[in-house]
Amino acid sequence: MSYAIIGFGRIGQALAHAFARKNIDVTVASRRPPEALAPQAQAIGPTILAKSLREALETDTIILAVPFEQHGEVAKALPDWTGKTIVDAMNSLAPLEEMDGLLSSVFAAKAFTGGRFVKAFNHLIATTLATDPVVEGGHRVVFLSSDDEGATAPVATLARELGFAPINLGKLNEGGTLVHARGRVWGPLIFQDVFKKEP
Template identity: 80%
Template sequence: MSYAIVGFGRIGQALAHAFARKNIDVTVASRRPPEALEPQARAIGPMVVAKSLREALKADTIILGVPFGEHREVAKALPSWEGKTIIDATNAFPVPEELDGLPSSAFVAKAFTGAKLVKGFNHLGAATLATDPVVAGGHRVVFLSGDDEDATARVAALAKQLGFAPVKLGKLDEGGALVHARGRIWGPLIFQDLFKKEP
């Protein structure tokens, strides 16, 4: 399984730290050329490699770490996303009117034709996400929701590998609504920093 993070701002770098801690290879890319990302990628760890967006999108699993409004530009980079799993770590705030009443991730999913999209890693602030998730005798929780059970299971396995405790919330229109901002109000589970104790 190959992984890429698209977007190398605070969230993208926080997630890159999570991969580096566990010595898992990950490609990072953004609108900037890879040379511009290389110093920061190298500083995070040797497993983090900056590449062009085109190269990064060859990965099986792609984490969206871009601002919400930029997801459509990323989606245009491939004619079809068949066979790809997209992890949507974006937050739409304030919620644009154009979402047609959909949770933001269901709206994002429409842009990535053929992909299996899982909402995840979006409810923690970047500073928290960047730190070791093994804390207080347990693991920091990440909430996941998606319409494809196999894809959600794969993302849950990745979350576990990264040291997090995945909690599945159901489908995008169910659990996704719990981490979806409404108007100027954050979803009920946004910014909830929870821990799951070891059994």
């Protein structure tokens, strides 16, 4: 399985730190050229590989860590997203009427034709997400939600490999509402730093 993080701001860099801790290769890309990202990527770790957006989109699993309003621009980079798993680590402050009254992930998923869309890694602030998720015998929880049950399992596997404890909340319009920003109303699990003890 190959991975990419699109967006190299605070959330993108926090996720890169998670990959680096476990020596897992991940491509990072943004609107900036790879050479502009390379020094920061190398400073995080040798498994963090700054590449072009085109190269990043060749991976199997793509984590969206761009500002929500830029997701459409990323989606246009491929005519068909079949075979790709898209992990939505974004949050939106846009009014619901700007998203046809839909949850942000449901709205964003429509732009990625054929892709498998999973909401994950969005509920923690970047400074928390960047720290080691293993603390005193427990693992920091990340919440997952998707309308594609088959897509959730590999993202949960990735979360475990990164040291997190994944919890599946179910479909986006059910448990997913707990971790969504909806206009100015935030889901009750947003910013909740929860740990799961190992049995």
